Amino acid sequence: MISVRAASLPESDQGSLGLTGGVRSSTAPPIEWRMTILPPPPHLQKLIRLLVEPDSANNLNSDDWDLVVRVAGRAKLLGTLHGRLAQAGVLGAVPKAPRRHLAGAHAFYLHRAQMARYLLLGLTRAFDAMPEKLVLLKGAAYVAQGIPFSVGRMFDDVDLMVSRGVLDDVESRLHEAGWLSEKPDAYDQHYYRAWAHELPPMRHPRFLLQLDVHHTILPVTGRLRPDAAKLMEAAVPIPGGPWCALSPADQVLHVAVHLFQDSDCVDRFRELVDVDALIRAYGGRTLDNALPNHAAIHGLGRPLWYALRYARAWLGTPVSPELALAVDAFAPPVIVQRTMDTLVHRALFPRHPDGRPPRRSPVSHRFLAARAVWLRMPPWLLAYHATMKSLRSARRRPAIEDPGDRQ
């Protein structure tokens, strides 16, 4: 109902990422959206400001909070927002009614984090006396590392990465410990093992969360093939347990590729919030050096370029001139930039909560979905996979669902 087209495109730039111009540090004045890229849609602007400038909580009225809570809920950022406001000491500025919603989301996070720690405790026994590195990814890693920015951050499963060489050993240990594959279907099993970057997801009756075991961070059939061995080698131990986390630069790269290489970007604004948070948490000379280096080693410069471009444009992520210059080397051609600017802007942000669910996915989303599949697998494999899937689903067409089943 509310138009997301907030401003027209300003005058053209020189095709650069825009990272090199107007670079800001974390002490810079409040973010201003005046890039060559459209600003975030109006219904997100107050939420974004709260995330990166929590003090702005003092300036909101109860109408603002109504929208902020609903938008944050849609974007799965309500718990994150609680964490940011609490750490800045401004929760007290939030009126009581919306504050209770923030507290509810925080309780949800605490429960998830507890379940993740409980699961990791269970895994510790299963992996007893394994010399190889066990690397936690994303949500589980942030929890185990105790990174402040991740307090309140929603996550659904625990992601673990091991070397491909020990994958069989890891899997048999997990089976022994009672973990069962979520995809018993033979073709699905084959799909994951031959072409994915992870084992089929696993569940255990004692643990709430799902476990995904990866051997690299992108599908092995994709256009970009990061060097998994080097990722493992650079991984750093997390004190107080058998676990490691990816190196800071690789954590940023992982989020960037997940968002801009292996997804359609639709409704994934919170992953851009992760990019911003990681850079703010780790930022400094070390990261400025490591990030372009690692991106070059693993061939992940392009997704990193996108991640920094949009994080800076929409979240005011502080990017040093040196880092900006180095990453600009990975920029795509201007026409691709322009196209991606438009498509990502349309897809990434959650819709206005007063809108209706679209009956059909918009053209921009379908372009991005097609792009994600194109980047994930070569055409011959796509054709084979699509044929297999449709043959199989035709063979066992399920009964038509009772429309009232879900209430």
Place this chain on the structure above:
Amino acid sequence: MAVAPAPDIARVLREDGLVLDLGAARFRVRSDVDELVAPLVSVYGCFPFEFSPGFCDVTASVLRVRGLRRHLRPQVEFVVDGESPFEPFPASVHLPLLEWGLNFSFTERCTHYLLLHSGTVERNGVGIVMPAVPGSGKSTLTAGMVGSGRFRLLSDEFGVLSLETGLLKPLPRPIALKNASIDVIRSRFPNVALGPVFHGTRKGDVAHMAADQATVAAIHAAVRPGIVLFPKYQAGAALSVEAIDPAQAFSKLTVNSFNYELLGAAAFDAIHALVRSCVCRRLVFGDLDQAIRAIEMLVDDIGAGRVSAGE
């Protein structure tokens, strides 16, 4: 507080939405279904209709499904914050869809309360929590107690327990009566306001019993819980009221709660405090009037000091 005159309600529903302060939560309701206006007024008539802006805990709509099919088989869908959590319903089932949707959204969004799946009422300052599984006669019993005029409705569906105060918050939304219960209540209490009967919904026939003026006047008066009562309707059964061990009541309540696991230690403490401070009973009944009298006597016994928690 701005109150919309009746003819404007259809317009308010289409535009900014009607704000209903239901005690434990504020709801903003929108709809483009004009047929919904009359039933909505009949079951929420005693609530102050606001169209003020400001924070609402739930903002939800019941909207016509667009597309060519609307001419053949019109449907309505429930939309909350841009999502449709259910499949569309036939257009004639608008009010039941709204009610189910609001219940669902309340449990999804108001998780800062400990939420029990219970009928809750109050008499003489004693809050009564009646946790039950569907089909145990919870709604009928609640409706009967309220219809008798001797109990105040807090909610027919939720025990809303504040973790900060340990008090029960009222949420006196319309009581959803199903099938035979509709006539049971109508014949016993001809004075209660029942909305229209919706035939052939997924749960059979449904009619909603409206909260009265006195109930609505007290929507912000929280109540200290005094009785935890597990009701069970059995056709032809003789009335029995038995004490139930607090430990057993505790474990039954944890299973009955919508968000016990999620709230962790806070929920454990809240339910522990609840069973410690309440008289815990199991009620089996075959006759509604007998059951209501028995509960009334239990409240009187507590008031007179003849029964206290832990006995």
